[in-house]
Amino acid sequence: MRRSVYIRICVAAVLLLLPLLLAALLSSDRLATQLDQRNLAPGLEHLFGTDWLGRDMFTRTMKGLALSIGVGFLAAVASGLIAGSLGLMAATLGKTVDRIITWLIDLCLSVPHLVLLLLISFVLGGGVKGVVVAVALSHWPSLARLMRAEILALKASEYVLVAKQMGRSAWWIATRHMLPHLLPQFIVGTLLLFPHAILHEAAITFLGMGLSPHQPAIGIILSESMKYLSTGMWWLAFFPGLCLFVVVRAFDMLARSLYQFVDPARFQR
Amino acid sequence: MRATRMLMFQLIRLVLLLAAVSIITFALISVSPIDPVQAYIGADMLRVGEEQRAAIAAYWGLDQPPIERFLHWLKAIVQGDMGTSMIYREPVLEVIKDRFAHSFVLLLAAWLLSGVIGFAAGSLAAMKQGTWIDRVIQWYCYALSSTPAFWAGLLLLIVFTVWLPIFPVGLAVPAGVSAEQVTWLDRLYHMVLPAITLSLVGISNIALHTREKLLEVLGSDYVRFARARGEQGFLLWRRHGARNIMLPAITLQFASFSELFGGAVLIEQVFSYPGLGQATVEASTRGDVPLLMGIVLFSTLFVFVGNAIAEWIYRLVDPRIKEGYRHET
Numbered sequence: 001m002r003r004s005v006y007i008r009i010c011v012a013a014v015l016l017l018l019p020l021l022l023a024a025l026l027s028s029d030r031l032a033t034q035l036d037q038r039n040l041a042p043g044l045e046h047l048f049g050t051d052w053l054g055r056d057m058f059t060r061t062m063k064g065l066a067l068s069i070g071v072g073f074l075a076a077v078a079s080g081l082i083a084g085s086l087g088l089m090a091a092t093l094g095k096t097v098d099r100i101i102t103w104l105i106d107l108c109l110s111v112p113h114l115v116l117l118l119l120i121s122f123v124l125g126g127g128v129k130g131v132v133v134a135v136a137l138s139h140w141p142s143l144a145r146l147m148r149a150e151i152l153a154l155k156a157s158e159y160v161l162v163a164k165q166m167g168r169s170a171w172w173i174a175t176r177h178m179l180p181h182l183l184p185q186f187i188v189g190t191l192l193l194f195p196h197a198i199l200h201e202a203a204i205t206f207l208g209m210g211l212s213p214h215q216p217a218i219g220i221i222l223s224e225s226m227k228y229l230s231t232g233m234w235w236l237a238f239f240p241g242l243c244l245f246v247v248v249r250a251f252d253m254l255a256r257s258l259y260q261f262v263d264p265a266r267f268q269r
Numbered sequence: 270m271r272a273t274r275m276l277m278f279q280l281i282r283l284v285l286l287l288a289a290v291s292i293i294t295f296a297l298i299s300v301s302p303i304d305p306v307q308a309y310i311g312a313d314m315l316r317v318g319e320e321q322r323a324a325i326a327a328y329w330g331l332d333q334p335p336i337e338r339f340l341h342w343l344k345a346i347v348q349g350d351m352g353t354s355m356i357y358r359e360p361v362l363e364v365i366k367d368r369f370a371h372s373f374v375l376l377l378a379a380w381l382l383s384g385v386i387g388f389a390a391g392s393l394a395a396m397k398q399g400t401w402i403d404r405v406i407q408w409y410c411y412a413l414s415s416t417p418a419f420w421a422g423l424l425l426l427i428v429f430t431v432w433l434p435i436f437p438v439g440l441a442v443p444a445g446v447s448a449e450q451v452t453w454l455d456r457l458y459h460m461v462l463p464a465i466t467l468s469l470v471g472i473s474n475i476a477l478h479t480r481e482k483l484l485e486v487l488g489s490d491y492v493r494f495a496r497a498r499g500e501q502g503f504l505l506w507r508r509h510g511a512r513n514i515m516l517p518a519i520t521l522q523f524a525s526f527s528e529l530f531g532g533a534v535l536i537e538q539v540f541s542y543p544g545l546g547q548a549t550v551e552a553s554t555r556g557d558v559p560l561l562m563g564i565v566l567f568s569t570l571f572v573f574v575g576n577a578i579a580e581w582i583y584r585l586v587d588p589r590i591k592e593g594y595r596h597e598t
Binding site: 107109110111112113114115118119120121122123124125195199202203206207208209222225226229230232234237238241244245248249252 | 286298301412415416419420423426427526530532534538549556571572573
């Protein structure tokens with residue numbers, strides 16, 4: 001059981017690091033327009049084929065993935081920090097703050113996710129910044145709710161009450177009794193945000209918000225491929241999407257495997 | 270009596286929610302660095318002089334301070350006027366009504382499809398717990414939840430319109446046919462692929478949820494007794510399983526309107542389906558502020574209605590909830 005979890009973590013980590021490594025190694029020359037190499041089907045020379053300008057799709061996909069992973073990671077971490085601090089504030093700063101934050105969470109969840117993403121990135125005028133902020137500002141509610149509930153449950157738990165009775169200081173209780181329980185939950189919760197973050201990043205770049213067409217982001221590659229689908233160039237859409245799927249799946253697997261260490265009871269079934 | 274009270278509470282909540290959403294949206298848009306005049310004119314910007322610019326700004330009321338604009342907009346909206354869409358040159362309400370009529374059929378079809386398939390798959394997985402069927406269904410659900418919906422749409426397009434040309438490439442009606450000649454069969458035919466793709470978005474959620482719940486039920490004492498009496502298979506599922514898990518599944522399905530709408534935005538873009546989702550993308554990429562605000566409010570209403578229906582179903586079916594309402598209020 002434990003060994004299979006380790007294996008899964010290793011596989012996922014390799015799958016995530018591979019595109020980053022390849023993106024750094026592959027030279028940008030292969031992105032140059034080469035009109036004599038246009039529209040080639042996948043082969044040994046061009047693993048994922050070439051596009052209508054003769055650009056190597058493998059290089060484009062890997063660079064796009066690296067960009068997506070970077071943006072997704074940044075957004076997920078920012079979102080996790082928002083969620084953590086709001087959850088903490090709601091659970092500790094009294095009823096009024098709790099009510100305001102709970103209301104904010106409900107408000108955020110009451111607008112469809114994608115509409116919220118589009119609205120925020122529109123307001124920020126698109127660009128990498130717009131995408132990161134939009135994803136960061138729209139993914140925190142579920143984790144914030146979880147952190148709030150966890151802290152409230154801990155505050156009412158017997159061992160914390162006993163520690164209080166024994167005269168331990170608030171700092172002692174927070175660092176010795178609560179943090180060891182909350183920190184892993186928080187880290188894994190943030191990791192679990194990542195797959196969503198990267199999928200939504202791809203989605204809004206696909207819709208044309210955000211990154212400029214020259215940046216090889218997965219969303220942009222896929223949206224460009226739409227124009228060439230009817231000519232039968234399936235590889236333009238198939239491989240970049242597949243790679244995105246693999247990365248998202250790998251990260252999801254990684255986070256879930258780590259969850260098994262943090263909260264084994266949930267995975268007994 | 271209590272029913273009317275519940276309805277009242279829901280209405281009050283809805284009004285407060287819409288008010289909060291519109292204030293926040295308006296505030297966000299007015300601090301935005303985007304120049305709506307420039308967004309409206311687009312590439313012709315160089316050919317437009319200062320005077321023309323000012324005239325356009327005045328025409329859309331953009332030369333007034335934000336607070337005034339908001340009050341103006343609010344006053345209009347209470348009277349049922351959401352302003353005029355910049356790109357469609359039509360009242361926002363008309364655009365939304367028109368577009369949603371197209372989207373509604375698509376959303377409904379996908380919603381039903383994902384509900385039925387997800388429920389069946391989840392039930393099957395739980396009844397066959399631990400077998401390869403269970404593992405395949407679970408793997409498939411996790412895979413689906415990591416699949417970008419628009420990519421799935423692109424793959425279906427490649428397979429079913431390019432390789433095996435049995436479905437049309439996109440749009441809600443055949444090209445080059447006048448509106449009167451379009452039959453509902455045409456519409457249905459154009460809707461098949463988008464609806465299937467959109468249903469993929471919801472399946473994994475409902476299937477995994479149903480599986481969990483059914484496993485809980487199957488572990489209960491009454492199912493153990495039923496098994497001891499010799500009940501098994503489909504009959505056991507129908508008598509003891511389905512009845513207990515149907516309600517939470519339906520409620521979950523109604524509570525998933527938010528993802529459904531988001532999925533429709535992506536999928537309508539892939540299939541160039543002229544629904545509300547496509548209008549959302551157009552409005553946000555081309556800076557049509559009145560339309561965008563209208564859609565934000567409308568989609569909030571849409572999600573709210575889903576959640577409200579879920580509450581009502583619970584109330585009608587489960588008498589304990591009714592009691593709860595009395596204790597609370």
